[in-house]
Amino acid sequence: MQHNPIQIVIVDDHPMVIEGLKTLLSDDVRVTVKTHFINGTDTLAFLKNNTVDVILLDVNLPDISGVDMVTKILNLRANVGIIGLSTYSEPSIINQMIKNGVKGYLLKNATADELVNAITQVHQGNFYFGSEVQKILADSVTQESRDLPKLTRREKHVLKLIAEGKTTNTIAEELFISPLTVETHRRNLMQKLEVSNAASLIKIAVEKKLI
Amino acid sequence: MQHNPIQIVIVDDHPMVIEGLKTLLSDDVRVTVKTHFINGTDTLAFLKNNTVDVILLDVNLPDISGVDMVTKILNLRANVGIIGLSTYSEPSIINQMIKNGVKGYLLKNATADELVNAITQVHQGNFYFGSEVQKILADSVTQESRDLPKLTRREKHVLKLIAEGKTTNTIAEELFISPLTVETHRRNLMQKLEVSNAASLIKIAVEKKLI
DNA sequence: TTTTTTCTACTGGTTTTCCAGTATATTGAT
DNA sequence: ATCAATATACTGGAAAACCAGTAGAAAAAA
The missing domain is CATH 1.10.10.10 (Winged helix-like DNA-binding domain superfamily/Winged helix DNA-binding domain)
Structure with missing residues (x-):
């Protein structure tokens, strides 16, 4: 296991979020923010010629949907770890993203610790889902079989x-x-x-x- | 975040596996094996009166199926983290286990590092799935939409x-x-x-x- | 115990699906 | 340009599903 810092790319159309993430990650030697993008097209163009370890991907980009981005990214670079990012939390979208191959998912109120933990885990090929996300997923599962009890x-x-x-x-x-x-x-x-x-x-x- | 060792329980009907796991974990101060069981009934009885952080659960117990064990355990102790263990790897069973609430899944050829990592992550409320397990899950997902291309x-x-x-x-x-x-x-x-x-x-x- | 729910079963009639075979115009590939 | 695949459309008949109303026995709840 090498100790080169994990190269990440941030994709989010809110400059504030990008700066916030950079600040949160700046203190940690294990992670280096390679660059950032504010839309999907530029990100994909970059990935055609560059490698990266982990991508922090906002699900609400102006040009390409988060779900589509995941497939497109993985088609270009199968080994990149993708962590979904969003402020709110729609179970169906999260589910779809996971199905398409994101390895992690965080809400934007994640702490620096969570962030680094998620990046490290995803880089190692593991999953990482914030506790809120897990709760949402669990709820959506139980909800599925809720109105069936009407049946005998x-x-x-x-x-x-x-x-x-x-x-x-x-x-x-x-x-x-x-x-x-x-x-x-x-x-x-x-x-x-x-x-x-x-x-x-x-x-x-x-x-x-x-x- | 406290630094008490994580209390775990091993459930497996093969004494050899139990000993193996104990040895693998004995070197690590972060984890303590509290006890072990060779069937589901004894495990559930124990859990009625005792708390534990993480359970390493073999999916092939003599008395109760792994899938059922997960639900039963979580009904008793909702906060316990369960890591599924098996030698082979059936996608459908793994899927069911996850649906029922296991937080991790490992094949029995996992290294000590993986084991400790899984236990730590699951204890923190995160997911951990070994890379082989992930590959299996990914395959079973892609397989789903495989024979559809036959259609126009x-x-x-x-x-x-x-x-x-x-x-x-x-x-x-x-x-x-x-x-x-x-x-x-x-x-x-x-x-x-x-x-x-x-x-x-x-x-x-x-x-x-x-x- | 009484009431309610669930499971059971029927009549009679309409609509839709299912099966088998055939056939032509339009695409797409070589 | 030609061949294969696809999308289109038909006949005619059998099986199954769908609709509406009714009703008794068993089980569960009050």
Whole structure:
């Protein structure tokens, strides 16, 4: 393990944030801010000819969305570690960013310690997510299966089987009940979940991780 | 930040692994192995009356599955950090464990450094996943959208609309094509994706994140 | 215990999907 | 320019899903 400082690049369209980050990181010998950019295009252009260890990437750039930036950056430089940065915290965006390959995610109120810790971890190939971000992610997971409790046990079971692509008759056989009963459950499910066909029903089931 | 050693508990049904872990950790003053267990029941009983910082949890216990253990442990002690341990690496299990709340996951060939690093990070409330585990997770994500490229652009579009719960006629109107054409696309989709009804089709679409 | 909810089951009718085969115009690639 | 892939469209028939209303038995809650 070498002890050269970790080369980072800051990408954020707010000069204030850039300066803030630079100040926070200036005291630490383990990290060097190589340069900074205020938009996605310039960043990508730079990365075509330069290497860097870790990128601090604001998710709200004027030209390219944060989610797209992640894919584009990783296409250019697969080994760069990306840490998402944002002031607010939308679970869906964070989720997407992670799916696309960010290794870390921080809110902008992160302390210098957190920042350095995140950079170090991400540089080593590990994940780092601030505690607030973790809480948000945890909430969005539990939320997913929240309005399902409206359903009875039997209904959930039937929904699961429907979502598995089984026909009414198959389900009936499997549960030792009449196909007509299964139909009734199906109808009640559709009513409760406020949809009008099996398609939407399955969509919900899969989304809520019932299957 | 206090400097009391992190209290950990090892849960593994292989005495050899337990001894190995103890040896690896014995040199490090930051970590103390409080005790160990060879099954889930004893571990849970212990946790009812004792606190602990981090648990190293083998996923293949004789009595309770690793996935269930995670939920049970967190129900008892929400603040304990759990690090999953296994020799092999099944993406689906790792995914489930993470969903249930493990903060870290290591393969059993992890080095002492990795081990201590994982324990420290997890204790601080952060995630830690060994590089092999990350690779596995990344693969399972990319795999998701792999066999979709078989589909043509139009087919993907139609699939998306089907998955949104729209009927053939609605889709036809939306795309300014004949309902019969939509039917054909639907059939081709089912053939290509090797399923026999719209339900399974949607399931796949949602799972592969097409929508 | 009584009431409510859940699970079960039916009738009867409409709409949609599913299956199999065929066919032509338009793109895209070599 | 030609060949392959794609998108388009049809016929006709079988199966399944969808809609609306009803209702008894079992289980859970009051």
